[in-house]
Amino acid sequence: xxxxxxxxxxxxxxxxxxxxxxxxxAMYSKPVEGNAVYCNVWxxxxxxxxxxxxxxxxxxxxxxxxxxxxxxxxxKKFIMxxxxxxxxxxxxxxxxxxxxxLRNWKYTGAERDLYPxxxxxAMNTRLDCMSVLPVVEDGKQIYYxxxxxxxxxxxxxxxxxxxxxxxxxVNWRGLQPHRC
Numbered sequence: 001x002x003x004x005x006x007x008x009x010x011x012x013x014x015x016x017x018x019x020x021x022x023x024x025x026a027m028y029s030k031p032v033e034g035n036a037v038y039c040n041v042w043x044x045x046x047x048x049x050x051x052x053x054x055x056x057x058x059x060x061x062x063x064x065x066x067x068x069x070x071x072x073x074x075x076k077k078f079i080m081x082x083x084x085x086x087x088x089x090x091x092x093x094x095x096x097x098x099x100x101x102l103r104n105w106k107y108t109g110a111e112r113d114l115y116p117x118x119x120x121x122a123m124n125t126r127l128d129c130m131s132v133l134p135v136v137e138d139g140k141q142i143y144y145x146x147x148x149x150x151x152x153x154x155x156x157x158x159x160x161x162x163x164x165x166x167x168x169x170v171n172w173r174g175l176q177p178h179r180c
Contacts, residue, residue: 003044003052009036012068015049016078016102022046023102025080027066028057038065041080043103059097059105067091068148071102072132074159078102081114083128083148090124092116094147096160108160116151117164125151134159 004010005028013026024044029036041059044052059066067083078099086093094114097105116125130147145154145162155165 005042006054007031008042010042011036011038014069014071016071018078018102020047022049023055024052025058025069025071027068038067039063041066041069041105055103058103062107064095066095068129070129070131072134072143072159074143076100079132079160080105081129081132081145086113086115087123090126092124092127092149094127094130094162098160112161114154114162116149117166120164120166121151125149127151130154132159 003024008031009029011027013024016023016025022045024046026042027038028040028042029038030040039062040057043055043058045055046052064084069080069082071078071080080097080099081094083091084093084095085091092115096108096112098108099105114127116123116127126149128148130145130152132143132145134141134143143156143159144165145156146152147154151164153165153168154162156162
């Protein structure tokens with residue numbers, strides 16, 4: 001895919017398929033001198049994934065950085081999550097936005113911000129955007145998320161409120177790691 005905004009800069013995009021079209025979301029920096037400032041999200045639409053029509057900024061001037069994002073659906077709502085700078089100026093928080101139309105987004109508030117679970121990880125542990133997988137477990141819809149960073153295994157009963165699921169435990173069945 002070749003696509004660029006008419007002005008400013010993109011970084012880390014994601015694409016959602018909905019209602020017969022693709023919708024792109026990307027970290028967006030308005031035109032600035034020097035280093036880019038990514039506190040915005042740009043969007044565009046395409047029917048074929050090749051030819052794109054600008055929607056423009058769908059989130060503007062957030063009071064915090066917006067890093068790589070992912071979007072999943074919960075009922076009639078879309079939930080966007082993205083990495084950001086949190087406690088101690090570390091990249092250790094995932095923030096959430098909701099939308100019903102993929103154009104109008106509302107920040108869900110600091111009470112939903114997700115930090116590394118202190119039962120297993122220090123607060124300065126990296127936590128960045130997460131991919132979400134809805135699954136049916138014991139007849140109920142639940143969600144698992146995998147975020148960038150060591151504290152990134154997460155679980156949600158509703159797809160909106162998340163908790164750490166602990167480190168992955170692997171039974172290697174006696175297999176020894178290869179040493180170089």
